Amino acid sequence: MKITMKLFLILACALCSLTAWAQTPVAITATITGANGTPYAYGSYAIQLADASGNALQQAAMGPTTITQTQLSGTLNASGALTANLYANANFNQAGTQWEFNICSAAPTLSLPLVVTAQVCFNLGVTITGAGSISSTLSAAAPALYVFNPTTGSSSSSTSLSGGVLGSTFYQSAPNTTAILAPNTTTTLNVLTQTGTGTVGAAPAWLATTGSGSVVRATSPTLVTPNLGAATVTGLTEGTLGYTAANSLASFSGNVNNYLQFIIRNIMSGTAASADFIVNNNSSTDTTYYGDFGMNSSAFTGTGSLNLANAVYLYAQTGDLVLGTGTANAIHFVTNAGTTDSATVSSAGVWAFANSPAITANTATLTPGTGVTSVTCASAACTNLRGTLTIVGGTATTGTVAALSWTATPTAYVCTATMNGGATSYGIGNSVATTTGMNVTTAVSVLGVTFTVNYSCQP
Numbered sequence: 001m002k003i004t005m006k007l008f009l010i011l012a013c014a015l016c017s018l019t020a021w022a023q024t025p026v027a028i029t030a031t032i033t034g035a036n037g038t039p040y041a042y043g044s045y046a047i048q049l050a051d052a053s054g055n056a057l058q059q060a061a062m063g064p065t066t067i068t069q070t071q072l073s074g075t076l077n078a079s080g081a082l083t084a085n086l087y088a089n090a091n092f093n094q095a096g097t098q099w100e101f102n103i104c105s106a107a108p109t110l111s112l113p114l115v116v117t118a119q120v121c122f123n124l125g126v127t128i129t130g131a132g133s134i135s136s137t138l139s140a141a142a143p144a145l146y147v148f149n150p151t152t153g154s155s156s157s158s159t160s161l162s163g164g165v166l167g168s169t170f171y172q173s174a175p176n177t178t179a180i181l182a183p184n185t186t187t188t189l190n191v192l193t194q195t196g197t198g199t200v201g202a203a204p205a206w207l208a209t210t211g212s213g214s215v216v217r218a219t220s221p222t223l224v225t226p227n228l229g230a231a232t233v234t235g236l237t238e239g240t241l242g243y244t245a246a247n248s249l250a251s252f253s254g255n256v257n258n259y260l261q262f263i264i265r266n267i268m269s270g271t272a273a274s275a276d277f278i279v280n281n282n283s284s285t286d287t288t289y290y291g292d293f294g295m296n297s298s299a300f301t302g303t304g305s306l307n308l309a310n311a312v313y314l315y316a317q318t319g320d321l322v323l324g325t326g327t328a329n330a331i332h333f334v335t336n337a338g339t340t341d342s343a344t345v346s347s348a349g350v351w352a353f354a355n356s357p358a359i360t361a362n363t364a365t366l367t368p369g370t371g372v373t374s375v376t377c378a379s380a381a382c383t384n385l386r387g388t389l390t391i392v393g394g395t396a397t398t399g400t401v402a403a404l405s406w407t408a409t410p411t412a413y414v415c416t417a418t419m420n421g422g423a424t425s426y427g428i429g430n431s432v433a434t435t436t437g438m439n440v441t442t443a444v445s446v447l448g449v450t451f452t453v454n455y456s457c458q459p
Contacts, residue, residue: 023062025069025085026131030138032080032103034120034145039080042106046073047084050125052096061093076103089127098125101138105145120145171204179203266297273297288318359459360409361385364437367403371396378452384409384437386456388420393446398427401446402453405437413457417441420452428453 032040049057049070059068072084089097104121124141126134164170167183169192181204184190190206239253254260266275276294283289293314300309315321325331325347333343344352361383366375373394379387384406391401417430417440427443440453 023087023091025087026128028084028086028128028131029133029135030082031133031135032076032082032142033139034105034142036144038145039078040076040103040105040120040142040145041078041080043076043080044073044104044106045076045082046102047071047086048100048102050098050100051094052098054100054125056100057094057097060097062087062091063093067092086128088129090129098127100125103138103142169204173203181205269297269299271297271299271301274300283318290317291315291319291321292317359385362407362409364404364406367405369396369400369402369439372401372446375402384413384457387454389440389453389455391440391446391451391453393449393451395447397445397447398442400431400439400441402440403437404440404455408435409459411435411459413459415455415457417453417455420454422451424449424451426451430455433457 032043034040049060051057057070059066060070061067067087069087072086074082074084076082086099089099101124102121103124105119107119120143122141122143124138126137128134164180165183167185169181169183170178171181173179184206186208189209191209192204193207194202194204196202235248236250238251239255241251241253245251252262264275264277266273274294274296276292279291281289291314295312296307296309298310300307300311305311306313306315323331328347330347331345332341335342340354341352342354346352361381364382364384364387366377366382366389368375368391371394373392374390375392376390377387378390381387382389382404389402393401412435413433415430415433415438417428417438419425419428424444426446426449429441429443431439431441438455438457440455
């Protein structure tokens with residue numbers, strides 16, 4: 001009976017011992033953020049049990065039990081958080097064990113919504129005492145992490161980049177290569193400039209400014225008037241003119257085997273839009289005494305040729321318009337890019353028209369009107385162009401006193417008949433000429449009167 005009781009006590013103690021060492025893992029959580037507050041989103045973690053010297057343990061004794069669950073790994077979530085079940089280090093038979101945490105940020109590849117610009121890793125041994133969060137412990141050891149969020153356009157800021165001095169500027173000298181531009185240490189205000197190649201950029205550089213004054217910013221930026229000093233205008237020159245021009249404000253010269261242009265363009269298509277080159281004199285105002293060379297818009301409206309849509313014009317306001325040559329040279333008028341002038345004013349001032357109708361003097365046939373005794377030619381000739389008539393009124397009173405007819409002309413001429421001397425005009429007039437003739441008329445009675453009439457006609 002005593003032996004049986006002893007065996008029972010021994011078995012009970014053995015069971016108590018096994019129960020005491022039958023430990024279970026505890027839940028550990030952690031959210032890892034870098035020194036600048038940026039989370040290690042989508043990073044990775046590896047957890048390994050290690051001895052006091054930092055050597056990895058593939059298994060460890062916990063009382064009479066051997067533990068083989070000594071390593072874990074996984075991926076951090078979007079907040080940089082992890083959850084793991086680990087054994088408290090005090091439960092291991094071996095003294096000084098720790099759980100070694102290896103944390104890495106996301107690899108530097110596009111992985112929306114975050115793009116990590118450089119992968120960062122760190123290691124830290126942590127003694128687990130019980131369930132709970134170790135966020136502050138891990139984050140205190142985490143280096144700063146810099147990421148860009150293409151969805152929001154925001155990025156983390158640098159607080160501890162190595163290298164450089166006060167005022168240094170960091171820039172990319174090549175892909176994935178950062179360089180440092182030394183600060184402007186002079187007392188002259190410099191501005192940061194960069195000139196690319198048209199395809200890629202270039203290293204930034206400092207450019208010294210001139211003048212003095214300051215820039216003031218308000219709700220709407222206001223510029224303090226700079227002190228520019230005295231300015232001397234000697235004329236604007238582009239290219240080499242080839243001679244000395246007197247009193248020149250600007251000169252432009254080029255050398256191309258094609259047209260060389262100076263362009264003024266108004267892109268507005270409004271009904272009053274135009275592009276104009278204006279010249280003034282001492283009397284000029286905005287509305288008087290000026291010359292205007294310009295072009296109307298495609299939708300320009302108005303009365304007269306100067307207001308035609310798309311018309312190019314040259315006109316004078318409050319002054320005469322003069323077209324001329326200063327030497328013995330002609331003036332030429334060309335339409336439709338013709339090879340022959342439509343009109344020419346020779347150097348002697350004689351007009352010539354390419355398409356003017358032929359003017360031929362044809363003898364006019366004279367016929368007395370009703371009651372008129374006779375109509376005779378009093379000039380050297382009476383033609384379809386001009387002449388002087390002697391008319392003997394006879395018994396005629398008013399109306400047609402002479403009819404003139406001639407060989408048909410290409411177009412009807414414009415004719416005028418007038419009294420040639422005498423105290424009484426008799427109301428001399430004429431009918432509208434046709435291509436073959438006209439009539440001379442009186443509005444006052446010519447009964448028994450002899451009188452003389454001049455007439456002339458032109459195309």
